[in-house]
Amino acid sequence: MKNDLYPLNRRLPVYTRPLARLIEQLQRLPGVGPKSAQRLALYLIKRPDAEIEALAEALIQAKQQVGLCQQCFHLSAEPICEICRNPNRDKSTICVVSESRDLIALEKTREYRGLYHVLGGVISPMDGIGPEQLTVEALVRRVSQEKVKEVILAINPSVEGETTTLYVGQLVRPFTKVTRIAFGLPMGGDLEYADEVTLARALEGRRELE
């Protein structure tokens, strides 16, 4: 009965072992601190068994089944993703994004009918990420071998993003037209509160009134 010796002055009061372990696991998630991990765990423990099993199952299945599309490197449960396989999409345009979540954001506009290419990050020497860690080579191969009319670079305008845009742009330019998405004042934005870099970009990107 080791537990009966449990001293009152132990370091910190803890939940019963299995619960403490769950809190510990939840705390590893991004944006989940000790307090929210505790709240989540206490919530989960009160849910019906079936619900917890569904969550655990979804975790395992997603991890086991989801890989990357062999053509565009979007997250996909099939070797070639739904977008690449869709015969209604315009195969002559490739939009280059950093991550799958950017692709999803663009898809939500329902404005774009071409294909994508997911780099898997941005060039960031500080984090040891060079072009070799990204899918740049595969992009160049795609563009040089297929009939691509336009490559649209849609990479976040951070320092690393700009570097990546310039680097990828240079490699792809010999084969096709290269454009990049516009930056400027967001819709509903306010000139007074916009930062100078955004305003400078907005000025620079000005277009004639139609």
Added chain:
Amino acid sequence: MKNDLYPLNRRLPVYTRPLARLIEQLQRLPGVGPKSAQRLALYLIKRPDAEIEALAEALIQAKQQVGLCQQCFHLSAEPICEICRNPNRDKSTICVVSESRDLIALEKTREYRGLYHVLGGVISPMDGIGPEQLTVEALVRRVSQEKVKEVILAINPSVEGETTTLYVGQLVRPFTKVTRIAFGLPMGGDLEYADEVTLARALEGRRELE
């Protein structure tokens, strides 16, 4: 090949099925909206297999193994929890809290050496929670049958909490001394920014300088 017919005008762009399912599951968690569910899922999918399995395992195990202490109703993997089993604790004092998380908060002060009783909520007729849904009866039985010198009520000072405090207090008073924790200005708090109810409580609870 149903997927090849996938129309461009489908409602919303989605992630591949297993990933969408995971996002859906994560979105059910309290405080997790669609955006954070997506961020979490994309994070999880990139983690090593072992890490995901550990999380899924912790979920299942916690759900399977954690129940309530038969004496105090604190979350416990054993029939009687560690606190109730600890021979060094003062069995003549019972601190009544609403939830296990309140017990943990009190334990962290390391000031309290007595036992606890977890009600499992507060009386809230609006939500259909009466004393029968709580562990009030068991508390009265404990207090009436054991040698309890003091019951400390430590329930959040909300409207429902106050009702619960008064209700439980009345039932327990015939058997033992009943106290409640103090309310007032929090340490480091600022008179100027404290709400009137807190200030009124602080005034009401004033004590002579020693």
